[in-house]
Amino acid sequence: MQFRLEKKLQPSKKMLFATPVLAVFLTMILGAMVFTTLGFDGLSAVREIFLTPIINSLKWQDLAVKAAPLIIIGVGLSIGYRANVWNIGAEGQYIVGGLAATGVALLTHDLSGWWLLPLMGIAGALGGMAWVFVPAFLRTKLKVNEILTTLMLTYVAVQLLNFLIFGPWKSPTSYGQPQTVLFNSDQILPYIIPGTIVQAGAPIAVLIAILAWIIMSRSVFGFQVKTVGSAPNAARYGGFSENKTIWLTLLIGGALAGFAGMLEVAGPFNRMVPQFPSGYGFTAIIVAFLGRLHPIGVLFAGIVLAITFVGGEVAQTTIGLPNAAVGLFQAMMLFLLLAGDVLVRYNIKIVRAKR
Amino acid sequence: MNSKQTSKQTLRLKLEGLTKRFPGVLANDNVSFAIQSGEIHALLGENGAGKSTLVKMIYGVMQPDEGKIFWDGEQINISNPKQARALGIGMVFQHFSLFEAMSVLENIALGMDNKISKKQLEKQVHQVMQTYGLSLEPNRIVSTLGVGERQRIEIVRALLLNPKLLIMDEPTSVLTPQEVEQLFEVLRKLAKQGCSILYISHKLDEIKQLCDNATILRGGKVVGECDPKKETSKSMAEMMIGASLHAIKKNKSKQLGDVGLAVHEMSVKGQGDFGVSLKNISFEVRHGEIFGIAGVAGNGQNELQAVLGGEVVLDDENIIKINKIPVGSMRANERRKQGLCAVPEERHGHAAIGEFSLRDNAVLTARNRQNMVRAGMINANKAKAFTTAVIDEFNVKATGSGAIAGSLSGGNLQKFIMGREMLQVPDVLVVSQPTWGVDAGAAAAIHQALIDLAAGGCAILIISQDLDELLALCDTLAVINEGRLSEPKKTEQMSIEEIGLLMGGVHGANQAPAELQNEAAG
Structure with a gap:
């Protein structure tokens, strides 16, 4: 017996929305089974990871903090993915964005004023853009696959980070710790809800998602991205340049990742530290797909993935689940989503070989 | 009908009440007919009449819901x-499935169900070619072959199986008149030896020339059977379409205006391994003129369309001019602003995007x-509003401007695409295959719209493989072959024979040009 995939004329709209939800639920079920066989209390693991962060209102602020960078990076990636531009090195752009913002913070450490944060934000975005410049150039001029180049540059970014904070940027007062000095009070994001740890990053993320939604659904640029992504020949016929689209989408993705890096370094961290590469750039790939490459979908997906992060920390302390468990859940979610997509877009035909 | 034979001989193939349903469509409705051994039987019908579905059931690609074979x-x-x-059923598809980078023999070997040694296969291939007078060089790489030769590979492939029934799906749509004649010789020889042939086409003249019997399909049903030699093309067409045909109204005494589109000594290197290079092409299209470019597929038509439409941009802006303005270095959208609209041959993923709504497809080219x-x-x-206007004026059958383009039938989508460009009132219109795969009713509507647009002063260039279409519409004709354009001439001054020879490359390798010319003329 053989199976054959046949493309459906038109995938069901309902299923397009349902599969991400389905993927999350299947992840819970499979996750429970996996951790039970591993000797943990599988059901509690799933409860702690997926439900506690939602039920326990004390965890909501953690969600907001974790979701913000995921949403911002995810929105940027989703725009590129729409155009079939596969930037998977947002982590590197996020790091360099953070470094650029840190650089500005260190240079202006003795200064004060409202303009410091915007300046750091611009620096962060420019840093991220600088990091995708090379992949964009190589892709458009030499047709070098951006999947490889963006990923490899991520590792370069980590080395750059280590070089700077172990070397020239190391704080003289940190007792040998590899970290920069704390930013001054004008270089730190304001807290928007008193008494919580929620900083300006959260509302900015929501704003960016809404803005991206309007641009992607209403503007010629959004139309161009979608056209280049779904039919390159039609795009050329419509007068859209493929190379220009690659440049723009990569630069936007890099800028948003870099900007997210600035929000992190000027937010939760307050300084540059070796733990800065937290994997947001990679998780944002899952966020983009779980959100169906739609800015508003990404907004919700960012929250879902933030739940797994926060829940993972909870499960670590309450039932001693290893930290890697979170990664396992996230990966499972992506795989189930992609597998579900195949079922949405294709019919499976059983082909019986008769003699 | 040939009742004298039916009673005596056993029938090679008989279909009884075949029915096939797809969601929302009854593709074949109680179809019955029979083919005798050695008979060339035409299956005639418009696009969407259910020919392909029927043939797929005979060839085992699909199974009927009801009925017997x-x-x-x-x-x-x-x-x-x-x-x-x-069983002995061979099929030659309309679209070839050949690997460009492999040799003729390798391609044939890949299609064989039973693996045999290369030497033995070569022997068999030679035998088949000799028997049927098919000339092919077994070691040539496919990408270097013309369409006629590629089709011969498919035919040899089918003949190697000693078929008792050979199904030919629209085999002549890509051939020159001379190649068609060669093909018919082979088919007649085959039939004489007892092989039945099911010949699918909508070209009535060919069916009259070749076939003994014809079954006519319309809307999935058999609407008639006839002896094509006794019918006129018009009567068969009317059976096929189900309505009387309207003749195209053409204003003979029209005045041409200034030059709308001018191309001057254009040479463009072909892209990729299999692209055709355009060589030193020059021509002019005046306002009000319909200029036709004939040619066999794959001789540079797509490249020419892409360069004129602005999908490929030239370094020298002066090579292409619209209303005397140099546009060679402009992209498609900038050329549109100058008044040039274009329709490439391929509907899906090129002229339109299947996943997008009609409205978004209108935005694609009409936004500026x-x-x-x-x-x-x-x-x-x-x-x-614009999308709705296109739908209304060109009678596009769609649920509205939000309908997904991919859900439209080929003919309706083509009407929409043509309408989208024509309603923009272009100064210059460049179209490829305006009625490719479109039913006769829609084709007539598109033809009339093109004539009306030219009458309104538009300079129109039509690149088509459909000679009848070009002869009916065009004031001026030229032929493209291997990227070279022949001298444009008034349509009245060109004979089918001359066009056919130009299409095959005048210095072509056809063995017996004199004989072929006679046949083409006769």
Whole structure:
């Protein structure tokens, strides 16, 4: 017996929305089974990871903090993915964005004023853009696959980070710790809800998602991205340049990742530290797909993935689940989503070989 | 009909009440007919009449929902093409499945169900070619072959199985008149030896020339059977379409205006391994003129369309001029602003995007000329209004401007695409294959719209492989062959024979040009 995939004329709209939800639920079920066989209390693991962060209102602020960078990076990636531009090195752009913002913070450490944060934000975005410049150039001029180049540059970014904070940027007062000095009070994001740890990053993320939604659904640029992504020949016929689209989408993705890096370094961290590469750039790939490459979908997906992060920390302390468990859940979610997509877009035909 | 034979001989193939349903469509409705051994039987019908579905059931690609298939008098189920081939059913598809980078022999070997040694296969291939007078060089790489030769590979492939029934799906749509004649010789020889042939086409003249019997399909049903030699093309066409044909209204005494589109000594290197280079092409199209470019597929038509439409941009802006303005270095959207609209041959993924709504497909090319864009944002209402206008004026059968383009039938989508460009009132229109795969009714509507547009002063260039279409519409004709354009001439001054020779490359390698010319003329 053989199976054959046949493309459906038109995938069901309902299923397009349902599969991400389905993927999350299947992840819970499979996750429970996996951790039970591993000797943990599988059901509690799933409860702690997926439900506690939602039920326990004390965890909501953690969600907001974790979701913000995921949403911002995810929105940027989703725009590129729409155009079939596969930037998977947002982590590197996020790091360099953070470094650029840190650089500005260190240079202006003795200064004060409202303009410091915007300046750091611009620096962060420019840093991220600088990091995708090379992949964009190589892709458009030499047709070098951006999947490889963006990923490899991520590792370069980590080395750059280590070089700077172990070397020239190391704080003289940190007792040998590899970290920069704390930013001054004008270089730190304001807290928007008193008494919580929620900083300006959260509302900015929501704003960016809404803005991206309007641009992607209403503007010629959004139309161009979608056209280049779904039919390159039609795009050329419509007068859209493929190379220009690659440049723009990569630069936007890099800028948003870099900007997210600035929000992190000027937010939760307050300084540059070796733990800065937290994997947001990679998780944002899952966020983009779980959100169906739609800015508003990404907004919700960012929250879902933030739940797994926060829940993972909870499960670590309450039932001693290893930290890697979170990664396992996230990966499972992506795989189930992609597998579900195949079922949405294709019919499976059983082909019986008769003699 | 040939009742004298029916009673005596066993029938090679008999279909009884075949019915096939797809969601929302009854593709074949109680179809019955029979083919005798050695008979060339035409299956005639418009696009969408259900010919392909029927043939797929005979070839085992699909199974009927109801009805019976008899093979040599025995009822059978054909569950896959392999079984069909084992029975002796061969098929030559309209679109070839050949690997460009492989040799003729390798391609044939790949299609064989039973693996045999290369030497033996070569021997068999030579034998088949000799028997049927098919000339092919077994070691040539496919990418270097013309369309006629490629088709011969498919035919040899089918003949190697000693078929008792050969199905030919629209075999002549890509051939020159001379190549068609060669093909017919082979088919007649085959039939004489007892092989039945099911010949699918909508070209009535060919069916009259070749076939003994014809079954006519319309809307999935058999609407008639006839002896094509006794019918006129017009009467068969009317059976096929189900309505009387309207003749195209053409204003003979029209005045041409200034030059709208001018191309001067254009040479463009072909892209990729299999692209055709355009060589030193020059021509002019005046306002009000319909200029036709004939040619066999794959001789540079797509490249020419891409360069004129602005999908490929030239370094020298002066090579292409619209209303005397140099546009060679402009992209498609900039050329549109100068008044040039274009329609490439391929509908899906090129002229239109299947996953997009009709409205978004309108935005694709009409956004600037119809003022749909302000400050980088698309005005959805204007886009919708324009889309609705196209749907109304060109009778596009669609649920509205929000309908997904991929859900439209080929003919309807083509009407929409043509309408989208024509309603923008271009100064110059460049279209490839305007009625490719479109039913006769829609084709007539598109033809009339083109004539009316030219009468309104538009300079129109039509690149087509359909000679009848070009002869009916065009004031001036030229032929493209291997990227070279022949001297443009008034349509009245060109004979089919001359066009055919130009299409095959005048210095072509056809063995017996004199004989072929006679046949083409006769």
